[in-house]
Amino acid sequence: MTTKSSPRPCILSTLLWLLSICLPLQALAAPGFTLEQIRNFPFPEALVAAERGSRVAWVENDRGRRNVWVASGPQFTPRQLTPYAEDDGQEITSLAISPDGNSVVYVRGGEHGANWDGGLPANPTSNPAGTKVEIWYVPFAGGVPARIAEGDWPVIAPDGRRIAFIKDGAAWVASISAEPDPKRLFTIRGTTQSPTWSPDGDRLAFVSSRGSHSLVGIYTDERTPIQWLAPSFSRDVSPRWSADGKSVAYVRLPGRGGPPRPMLDFPPQPWAIWVADAASGAGREVWRSGPTLRDSYDGGPFEWAADDRIVFRSYHDGWQHLYSVSRSGGAPVALTPGEYMVEEVFLSTDRKLLFFSANHGDGAQDKDRRHLFRVGTAGGAVRQLTSGDGLEWSPVVTGDGHLVFTGSTAQRPPLVSVQPLNGGRARTLKPESIPADHPAAQLVSPKSVSFTADDGTIAYGQLFEPKGGGKHPAVVYVHGGPRRQMLLGWHPMEYYSNDYAVNQYLVSRGYAVLSVNYRLGVGYGHAFQLPPRAGRRGGSEYKDIQAAGRFLQSLPNVDADRIGIYGGSYGGYLTAMALANDSDLFKVGVDIHGVHNWVTHLNFEEMLARSRFDLPTDADQAVEAAWRASPVSTIAGWRSPVLLIHGDDDRNVAVSETVDLVQRLQQQEGVEFETLNLPDETHGILRYSNVLKMNAATVEFLERYLRPRR
Numbered sequence: 001m002t003t004k005s006s007p008r009p010c011i012l013s014t015l016l017w018l019l020s021i022c023l024p025l026q027a028l029a030a031p032g033f034t035l036e037q038i039r040n041f042p043f044p045e046a047l048v049a050a051e052r053g054s055r056v057a058w059v060e061n062d063r064g065r066r067n068v069w070v071a072s073g074p075q076f077t078p079r080q081l082t083p084y085a086e087d088d089g090q091e092i093t094s095l096a097i098s099p100d101g102n103s104v105v106y107v108r109g110g111e112h113g114a115n116w117d118g119g120l121p122a123n124p125t126s127n128p129a130g131t132k133v134e135i136w137y138v139p140f141a142g143g144v145p146a147r148i149a150e151g152d153w154p155v156i157a158p159d160g161r162r163i164a165f166i167k168d169g170a171a172w173v174a175s176i177s178a179e180p181d182p183k184r185l186f187t188i189r190g191t192t193q194s195p196t197w198s199p200d201g202d203r204l205a206f207v208s209s210r211g212s213h214s215l216v217g218i219y220t221d222e223r224t225p226i227q228w229l230a231p232s233f234s235r236d237v238s239p240r241w242s243a244d245g246k247s248v249a250y251v252r253l254p255g256r257g258g259p260p261r262p263m264l265d266f267p268p269q270p271w272a273i274w275v276a277d278a279a280s281g282a283g284r285e286v287w288r289s290g291p292t293l294r295d296s297y298d299g300g301p302f303e304w305a306a307d308d309r310i311v312f313r314s315y316h317d318g319w320q321h322l323y324s325v326s327r328s329g330g331a332p333v334a335l336t337p338g339e340y341m342v343e344e345v346f347l348s349t350d351r352k353l354l355f356f357s358a359n360h361g362d363g364a365q366d367k368d369r370r371h372l373f374r375v376g377t378a379g380g381a382v383r384q385l386t387s388g389d390g391l392e393w394s395p396v397v398t399g400d401g402h403l404v405f406t407g408s409t410a411q412r413p414p415l416v417s418v419q420p421l422n423g424g425r426a427r428t429l430k431p432e433s434i435p436a437d438h439p440a441a442q443l444v445s446p447k448s449v450s451f452t453a454d455d456g457t458i459a460y461g462q463l464f465e466p467k468g469g470g471k472h473p474a475v476v477y478v479h480g481g482p483r484r485q486m487l488l489g490w491h492p493m494e495y496y497s498n499d500y501a502v503n504q505y506l507v508s509r510g511y512a513v514l515s516v517n518y519r520l521g522v523g524y525g526h527a528f529q530l531p532p533r534a535g536r537r538g539g540s541e542y543k544d545i546q547a548a549g550r551f552l553q554s555l556p557n558v559d560a561d562r563i564g565i566y567g568g569s570y571g572g573y574l575t576a577m578a579l580a581n582d583s584d585l586f587k588v589g590v591d592i593h594g595v596h597n598w599v600t601h602l603n604f605e606e607m608l609a610r611s612r613f614d615l616p617t618d619a620d621q622a623v624e625a626a627w628r629a630s631p632v633s634t635i636a637g638w639r640s641p642v643l644l645i646h647g648d649d650d651r652n653v654a655v656s657e658t659v660d661l662v663q664r665l666q667q668q669e670g671v672e673f674e675t676l677n678l679p680d681e682t683h684g685i686l687r688y689s690n691v692l693k694m695n696a697a698t699v700e701f702l703e704r705y706l707r708p709r710r
Contacts, residue, residue: 647681
């Protein structure tokens with residue numbers, strides 16, 4: 001960690017500061033638990049179910065040791081299936097169970113949440129031998145995992161004996177349980193993506209991405225030419241087979257190019273649903289979106305359901321909802337009307353029912369929770385399946401009629417649970433995996449709050465209030481994304497569950513914490529998610545961060561002169577904005593892998609490559625807006641101390657953003673800053689040891705300037 005401080009403090013102040021940091025943190029505020037205790041639990045994710053029978057699998061990250069766990073009904077007794085015992089930063093993704101439930105396939109390695117280079121190996125341990133991205137197989141009944149091949153994105157065939165996968169931008173096939181012997185299926189132009197088996201397993205639909213456009217094709221065998229489906233100059237994606245294997249539905253988007261669009265507005269993304277005959281390739285449009293921004297394609301669920309209905313997600317009515325349309329065309333049916341957001345979706349094996357999570361329910365604060373629901377693919381009443389003060393997400397349904405999901409509360413970290421579909425109480429699996437010293441009983445229940453920015457926008461958040469009277473220091477926490485929503489409990493995403501743990505720890509230390517759901521986030525409707533002049537178009541969302549700080553100042557139990565701020569990714573950006581624009585309000589900050597200069601994201605090189613005359617009409621205004629929305633443009637007003645944290649293999653926000661800011665702060669008179677570089681670490685902070693290092697540095701830095709007075 002490096003430090004710069006100016007001007008030099010007096011000798012007495014230095015001695016007092018050294019004395020304070022040498023005291024144990026627990027001695028200063030005597031909390032009932034440590035940072036490691038609140039973070040020390042296995043995080044479950046990637047829950048999947050076999051198409052037949054009663055078998056489920058999921059991934060657990062237990063202090064950096066990632067493993068596959070499985071359970072089968074009716075008892076659903078969990079057991080660990082893989083033997084990985086090191087905090088080595090190797091992800092487990094693409095988890096799948098064969099249709100018969102006998103085989104489990106997964107990918108180990110890479111960083112699949114990346115904006116770029118996600119298919120490349122990640123090596124956060126700086127292993128001299130390097131790492132790989134590999135596909136593995138293990139019997140559901142147990143055994144030693146077997147490596148199938150280097151590659152990614154495996155899809156199990158209906159017979160359960162083969163997988164199709166992607167390697168070096170091409171489609172490959174390999175056996176699962178026998179000698180793998182991987183084989184490249186075909187050689188064509190472009191990059192192959194989204195392999196999808198036909199119901200009989202004899203053909204493979206796929207997407208061939210060719211830069212400006214993409215095609216959907218069907219591969220049959222090495223002697224049969226590839227059948228292209230209604231080829232055009234559009235971008236065709238997401239192929240889905242009909243149940244009889246005779247047709248393929250897919251999404252059609254406009255091809256790239258055309259006159260440059262205005263840069264200061266969010267451009268609409270119109271799209272259409274096409275259905276093509278798998279034998280002849282002839283296709284036709286069965287539905288087309290409207291032209292408005294609300295009608296734009298969002299990449300959400302797209303499924304071929306029973307009775308030849310196609311299910312999709314849209315913001316058409318201002319909220320993120322499910323619709324279905326007949327393959328023969330006609331008006332779509334709104335399946336989930338109401339002022340709430342549909343998130344994860346599971347289609348039942350018979351393709352007649354949709355199970356989904358949503359920020360909806362009968363509770364007054366359910367807008368900031370997740371519960372589970374069911375609806376028919378042709379329409380009908382929506383049935384609520386879970387309720388209460390907890391959160392539930394990732395629904396899957398077994399063949400014997402059990403709903404399996406992940407859930408948490410404000411106090412209890414996430415656990416996998418099972419609940420009979422025909423009625424009965426949910427039962428958590430592996431409750432003993434949460435350590436006995438986990439401080440669940442000492443955690444507070446945050447409450448939903450709202451506050452108004454100076455432009456009239458209402459923003460939202462969760463307020464964590466400390467125990468005890470008097471005036472408390474406070475911290476604004478800012479999530480990343482920005483398409484995220486912080487909730488009233490342990491979060492469905494591990495990254496944000498970690499931040500929830502830090503927030504609870506700060507509360508135990510005597511801080512009030514306000515977790516902000518600012519505009520650009522999800523959960524509060526289309527107008528909130530895509531507001532004018534946000535992001536690089538003007539940074540209007542920062543007004544919500546200002547409003548959050550002022551809201552804290554207005555609380556009778558908050559010391560208005562001791563408010564700090566921290567956040568990661570987009571939250572790091574907004575933290576830097578706060579320190580550059582409002583150092584009088586935010587006295588200290590921790591900026592974790594944030595964006596600092598929007599101008600570098602405008603992609604002018606690509607536009608100029610087409611023609612130096614063919615620029616958007618508002619190009620000059622867009623550059624000015626991007627600059628004014630960047631923390632570096634107002635760095636002259638930056639006076640508050642800051643800790644900058646970044647992994648230097650970040651594939652979501654380039655580490656150069658922080659390198660550049662460091663150079664600028666070195667030229668800024670009177671700003672104290674420190675840095676923490678995590679070599680070879682990615683945006684997701686893959687190693688548990690690095691997570692603990694980041695958490696400890698964040699808390700220590702905030703405490704140094706905001707510590708409760710005793």
